[in-house]
Amino acid sequence: MRSVSVPNPNRMTLLVLRDAGRPVKQVQVSKPLVVAVPLLALLSISGLIISLQVHSDHTVSRLESQLKQQTLAFEAVVTNKDEAIQRLQNEVIALSSQSKDMMDRMERVAELEAELQKFIDKYGDGDAKNLGKLSSLSWDESLDSLGDSGVGGEFIAVHENEIEALAADTRDNFAAMNDMLDEMEKNVPLTLKKAKQTQYSLSGTPSEWPTLSTRLTSNFGYRTDPFTGRAAFHAGIDIAGKVGDSVYAAAAGKVITAKRDGSHGKYIVIEHPGGLQSWYMHLSDIDVSVGDEVKKGESIGNLGNTGRSTGPHLHFEIVKGGKAIDPLPYLK
Ligand SMILES: [Zn+2]
Missing domain, CATH: 2.70.70.10 (Glucose Permease (Domain IIA))
Structure with missing residues (x-):
């Protein structure tokens, strides 16, 4: 397509050249239209490109901001979780150490009780033998192995699954201790009563009235x-x-x-x-x-x-x- 100048300055003639043997077609158009159409097309494409550019810039910045927020939130969650796990570990370790101490103490008490029992069996009344024996009680020894990891200055990290096992052991141990305490609460007063009776019966100072009658x-x-x-x-x-x-x-x-x-x-x-x-x-x-x-x-x-x-x-x-x-x- 090419333009040919004509006498009317505001009009343009477009000659459309077709296949050989076919006549040339001549189209008269106004000059401003020839300029306006491509300009409009160019403008609209530019507008589209700019709009797309702006839109994508906006989307990217929005995504970036969302990502940033999510990252911060995630970091906060991770920090909280780490702190919670650390706290839990410390608590469980303290609890387990406390329960070990209690176990040791109760074992000593049970030994004392057994000694007292032996003393009564030897010197006391025959019916003292009917008293329950705390020394026959036993408990889960698994705490001993846990205790080993906590002493000696060596730090061995406790993992999450170990915490559950530790907590379960601690619960078992506390249950065993409760049973022992129940038994002690039942037996120790009886044993003490017998011990007092024994002490009294062994006393060499006259105090017992020698007859039923007091006349x-x-x-x-x-x-x-x-x-x-x-x-x-x-x-x-x-x-x-x-x-x-x-x-x-x-x-x-x-x-x-x-x-x-x-x-x-x-x-x-x-x-x-x-x-x-x-x-x-x-x-x-x-x-x-x-x-x-x-x-x-x-x-x-x-x-x-x-x-x-x-x-x-x-x-x-x-x-x-x-x-x-x-x-x-x-x-x-
Ligand atoms: Zn007399």
Whole structure:
């Protein structure tokens, strides 16, 4: 296509050359239109390109900003998570160490309890053997291996899956400790009671009232002798009672006399660890032999009316360094 100049300055003639043999076609167009059409096309393409450019710039910057925000948020989450894991690790380690300490302490208590138990079995009443034995209790030893990783100054990181295992072990150990504590709460008071009873029964200081009856018919000191009617020294106390009533040892000790004579009737003398002696006279029966070790409160014979006696009663004496002393201050 080419343009040809014509007399009208505002018009242009376009000659369209076609195949050989075909006539040339002539088209008259106005000049401004020839300039305007390509210009418009150029402008609209440029506008499109600019608009696309602006749009893509905007999208990219928006994506960049979103990405930046997401990265920040992700970093914050990661930081929080790391902190949480660290805190959790520290807590679990502290918990596990605490539970190990508790275990050790309870083991020591259980050992003490077992010792106490042995002591009671040896010296105490027979029924003390019925007490439960804490020493037979056992628990999961897995904490010991965990403990090894925490000592010695070497740091070994605890991984997340290990934390769960650690927590599970700790829960198991706390459950075992609760069971032990339950057992202790049940047994220790009983054991202590038995220990106190044992201590009491082993005490060599007279304190146990020697009969069921507490009716005194004669005090320690000077009195009118029931046989002669004359003033005489009464070296003990007389306690009225029924023939056959049990007579109890006032303290733990060794039987040094168990026999009968005309004046004392059937009588028993017990020597106590502190050096005191207790005398039990006018008995109907003697249930111990010389050399026997007796406990405080143990039945040693029966109240009677043998020897120089005007009726069923127990004549009870306490002798210190070969001299009779008033028994009443000793008896409860
Ligand atoms: Zn008397």
